[in-house]
Amino acid sequence: MISFTGSTRAGKRIAAVAAETVKRVALELGGKGANIILDDADLPEAVSRGLMMSFTNGGQVCGAWPRMLVPASRQDEVVALAVAAAKQYTVGDPTDEATRIGPMASEAHRQKVVGYIERGIADGARLVFGGPDRPEGLAKGAYVQPTIFADVDPRSAIAQEEIFGPVLTIIPYADEEEAVAIANGTLYGLTSGVFGEPEHATAVARRLRVGQVDVNAGHWNPLAPFGGYKQSGNGREFGRFGLEEFLETKSIQR
Helix, strand or coil: CEEEECCHHHHHHHHHHHHCCCCCEEEECCCCCEEEECCCCCHHHHHHHHHHHHHHHHHCCCCCCCEEEEEHHHHHHHHHHHHHHHCCCCECCCCCCCCCECCCCCHHHHHHHHHHHHHHHHCCCEEEECCCCCCCCCCCCCCCCCEEEECCCCCCHHHHCCCCCCEEEEEEECCHHHHHHHHCCCCCCCEEEEECCHHHHHHHHCCCCCCEEEECCCCCCCCCCECCCHHHEECCECHHHHHHCCCCCCCCCC
């Protein structure tokens, strides 16, 4: 049995090698979570919580929500709220209590994240906060400005590929059907969020092809199974389901 948490690329290689001896594998891999904000959501709460789920640990979280899907008619409201909230995310030394975003894991990764920001600009997304330049006063270190794009094409690289950095893409949708299609329209399926009237939001959550959905920022439950669909992996962690991944079933007939 092999249990692995990491990139989709590494997970594919592990699965291929494990197949040679028919080892079981449980893979918790990449993600590109969507935060669907419905028209009946508490907008300030949904944006604030969504931004937190995008920027936590500098965005270096497989279960982050780097895609914020919003009604097209309310995109300007969302952008204003997101930009105001993003200004509170101070970048700097992680040992400083005032810091909310520390450095990327390495200089190589910093360059990768910056490359995606530059790609987003080149592909025509509207940069509304941050950008590819180093944060002010931080000429050294693997620091990246928290960045927000609006009017993002859901088919673009920044909306499809795992950036693993503090980059939020705001994607407008015309109706609920389109929102669900966009949310499900990546090769990943790990986590997502839905904000709206509770019953309405729950109905939308049931349609998402992901392993875990938070409705209105539901509390973390360590007994709930955690894992992905599609190229976010297979198997589950936590609770009874996580333990059962490591068990074999035997039947004895007499």
